[in-house]
Structures are given as structure tokens and as C-alpha cells.
Amino acid sequence: MRLIHLSDLHFGALSPGLEAPLAARLRTLSPDLIVVSGDLTQRARRAEFAAARAFLADLGAEVIAVPGNHDIPLRNPLARIFWPWRAYDRGWSPVHEPLWQNDQVVVAGVNTADPWAWKRGRITGHQLDRLAEVFAGAGPRARIVAMHHPLEHQPDEAQWLMKGATAALRRLPQIGAQIVLSGHIHLSHAGPFSAAPGLIFVQAGTGLSHRRRAEANAFNLLDLSGNKVAVQTILADEAGGFGTMGPRQEFALHARP
Ligand SMILES: [Fe+2]
Numbered sequence: 741m742r743l744i745h746l747s748d749l750h751f752g753a754l755s756p757g758l759e760a761p762l763a764a765r766l767r768t769l770s771p772d773l774i775v776v777s778g779d780l781t782q783r784a785r786r787a788e789f790a791a792a793r794a795f796l797a798d799l800g801a802e803v804i805a806v807p808g809n810h811d812i813p814l815r816n817p818l819a820r821i822f823w824p825w826r827a828y829d830r831g832w833s834p835v836h837e838p839l840w841q842n843d844q845v846v847v848a849g850v851n852t853a854d855p856w857a858w859k860r861g862r863i864t865g866h867q868l869d870r871l872a873e874v875f876a877g878a879g880p881r882a883r884i885v886a887m888h889h890p891l892e893h894q895p896d897e898a899q900w901l902m903k904g905a906t907a908a909l910r911r912l913p914q915i916g917a918q919i920v921l922s923g924h925i926h927l928s929h930a931g932p933f934s935a936a937p938g939l940i941f942v943q944a945g946t947g948l949s950h951r952r953r954a955e956a957n958a959f960n961l962l963d964l965s966g967n968k969v970a971v972q973t974i975l976a977d978e979a980g981g982f983g984t985m986g987p988r989q990e991f992a993l994h995a996r997p
């Protein structure tokens with residue numbers, strides 16, 4: 741089972757010339773599923789969603805996505821408060837918490853974008869209740885959660901942690917989650933959560949945007965087999981392709997407690 745984890749494409753704020761190389765690289769990897777952990781667009785504009793949709797539809801794989809804060813209007817306060825999801829619903833999907841499953845995995849999306857906590861995001865107990873229900877029926881399959889805002893920051897990260905993150909990180913291992921895919925920070929990372937070592941945290945950098953931090957444009961490749969997952973970050977290279985391979989890290993997936 742091969743999964744591609746893309747994030748923070750930010751259509752409307754793209755690095756020039758990367759769309760075709762990224763699409764070509766993704767096609768050669770033949771994933772079973774592509775998960776996009778939010779920020780499809782820069783300003784939640786109709787044309788940006790249309791471009792994101794066209795790009796993702798052309799990759800030859802099934803795609804699911806969750807919203808990021810940039811997929812809600814920011815600069816139009818009226819729209820942000822009264823119809824925050826109109827552009828997303830029309831331009832991408834009215835389903836904000838998609839569920840994808842086959843005989844090996846269950847991937848559950850959680851919408852952490854919140855018009856009242858635009859940058860910081862929020863995860864609620866109600867959303868965790870839903871995940872508990874979903875994973876209760878997962879049997880022996882791998883259980884993956886996708887959300888835009890990360891549940892934990894690296895020690896040098898200055899941004900505020902998402903509202904509800906600490907409680908969510910306590911509860912997710914109890915309900916059987918094994919891997920959490922996030923974005924938002926525009927830096928790649930893979931490893932156990934320090935506050936929940938039985939849960940694997942995979943963060944993707946920005947796939948296409950020029951809003952980079954100290955890292956090239958990137959995405960993650962996850963290969964699942966048995967009770968193991970191998971995670972590898974693939975980055976844009978000097979030649980304009982996605983040929984830089986990060987280390988392949990293997991993690992054991994903990995059984996349901
Ligand atoms: Fe972003």
C-alpha cells in the first residue's frame with residue numbers, strides 16, 4: 741500500500757515551473773492514494789481552487805484532501821465569518837472530513853481549519869468522537885488521520901499550537917490512531933510524537949508554493965506493509981525536478997491499546 745502525502749500547495753502563490761515536474765514525479769510513484777493535508781489555495785479564490793483541482797485530477801490516482809486555514813477567506817471578514825466554506829464547497833468538495841478505506845488502511849480526514857481561529861486552527865472532542873467510531877470498525881487495518889494543523893511543534897517553532905492539540909494527542913493513541921499526517925508549518929518531519937511515542941507524526945512541507953522556510957518544496961512517500969510504515973521525503977532539486985531523496989525511515993505501527 742503506497743500513499744503520497746502532499747500539503748500546502750497554495751495555488752495562487754506557486755513557485756514557478758514546479759507543477760509539471762511534481763505531477764510527473766507523482767505519476768512515476770504510482771500511489772494507491774494521495775492525501776493532501778490542506779492549504780490547497782493561497783486565498784480561497786475560485787480560480788485557485790480550479791487550478792488545484794485540475795492539477796490533482798491529472799495525477800492518475802485517487803485524491804482526498806482536508807481544508808487548511810488558507811482555504812477559508814482571510815481578508816474578507818464577512819465571507820470568513822458568514823460563508824467561510826462556500827469557496828471550498830464549490831471549488832473542491834462539500835465534504836470536509838473525507839474517509840477513504842481499502843482492505844489495508846482507513847484514512848480519516850479531520851477539518852482543523854476554523855474561521856474563528858484562522859491561523860491557529862482547532863480540533864474538538866466531537867471530532868475525536870467521530871474518529872473513535874471510525875477506527876472502532878477498522879479491524880486490523882492501518883489507521884491514519886489527516887489534518888492540516890500539527891498536534892505538536894518542533895522545539896524551535898514559534899507558531900502557536902492548535903487549540904485542542906494537547907487533548908487530541910492524549911486521546912488519539914487510545915482510540916487506535918497510528919499515523920497522523922499534517923502540514924501548515926511548511927517543513928517536513930517524520931517520527932514518533934514526543935508526547936505520544938506510540939503515534940507516528942508525519943508532516944509534509946509545501947509541495948508547490950514559494951512560501952518556503954528552510955527547506956525546498958517537498959512531499960512525503962509512505963509505504964505501508966504489515967505493521968510497518970516507511971516514510972521518505974522527496975524534495976525539489978537544483979535541476980528543477982523532484983529528485984532529492986531524504987532518508988527512508990521505518991517505524992513500527994503500534995497495535996490498538
Ligand atoms: Fe500553508
Ligand SMILES: [Fe+2]
Pocket residue numbers: 779808809810888923924925
Ligand atoms: Fe496553513
